[in-house]
Amino acid sequence: MANLLETNTWVEGIYEFALDDWVEGGPDGVDNLPHKQLASRTQYLKSKVEELREDIDEIVANSGDLGTHKSNPVLDHPDYSVTSIKIADGAAIDRVIGNRVIDDTTVATATADQPTGLWSKLGYMIKSITGQANWYVPPTVNLNDIATKYWQSTKTYAVGNIVYSPNLPSNSYAECTVAGTTAETEPTWPAIGSTKVDGTVTWVVRDSRDARKLQTARTLSLTGGVTGSVSFDGSANASMAATVAVLGAIDGSQLTKLTANVLTGVLPAIDGSLVTGIVSSGTGWTKFSDGTLIQRGNVSVTSAVGVTLVFPIQFINTDYQILITDAGSTCYSWGSGGTITAAAIDVFLRNPANGGALITGVGRYFAIGRWK
Structure with a gap:
């Protein structure tokens, strides 16, 4: 007796004998058809079980590599089969990425970069836009x-x-x-x-190039000998009422002029006091409140034709008088002539013992006139 012919296939549906089927044996007989179909299914299931057994054996054999992979800090399979395409969405969690530091001095470029590099470039751009010293400092105006x-x-x-x-x-x-x-x-x-x-x-x-006014008005003030204040917002001209402090008695030594510059302007009346200026040792001037001006100093005639004597400061006009005396023990005669101005006068020196000849020498002068 021969065995049924089996095939490794899954047969859909098992044949059921019909009432009019003739009993017929053999490989192609209808009596053996349902048995052949069931035998084929059995053969198919057997082959699948054997494949599963092989897979299980392989997993058991590689169980050591699986444990190593699970504890490995680097995410990869021993055969390097874990690619970026196979990583599930959300796999790069914060714990995996870890802490990163943004370097906002990294100048942004269009080239590709790692995430930390790209974040640093974004930090640089944020810092550039806000104008702050660091990318994380918020701008004053958003x-x-x-x-x-x-x-x-x-x-x-x-x-x-x-x-x-x-x-x-x-x-x-x-x-x-x-x-x-x-x-x-x-x-x-x-x-x-x-x-x-x-x-x-x-x-x-x-x-916008035209100034309207200051957002907050400012107060302009004068302090010291002259006081006053005015509110100014830039929208129009402003005038300030100023008050000059009243001067008390002034010691002449308190107002000392150390250069040859001329004191200009009109001085207020100073009752019972005087203003003195000292240009150099032995040379100076004194102004009185009534307008009187007395000047003094030395004069040196270095040429027999005379010299121009320049006063420390200028008289108000040429209506002044000058007296010159010898600086030494010899008695000479002094004279004036030529140019006479409010600032200077030409003077000369004669020797009476020599028939009045013009000579050189040194003298002291005293001039009195007015300064106002």
């Missing part, structure tokens, strides 16, 4: 604050509010002169100095 300075649709504005817009003429801004609410679309702005009705708002386009 973008929303800046946006409120620009024209906005259907917004209520009060008189004095100003707005900016890239559509305004160059170097200009718009100032609200009639309060109201703007339209839904930005108006077409006119030239500088012109007005524009925008919804119920009226704007005047002004030149």
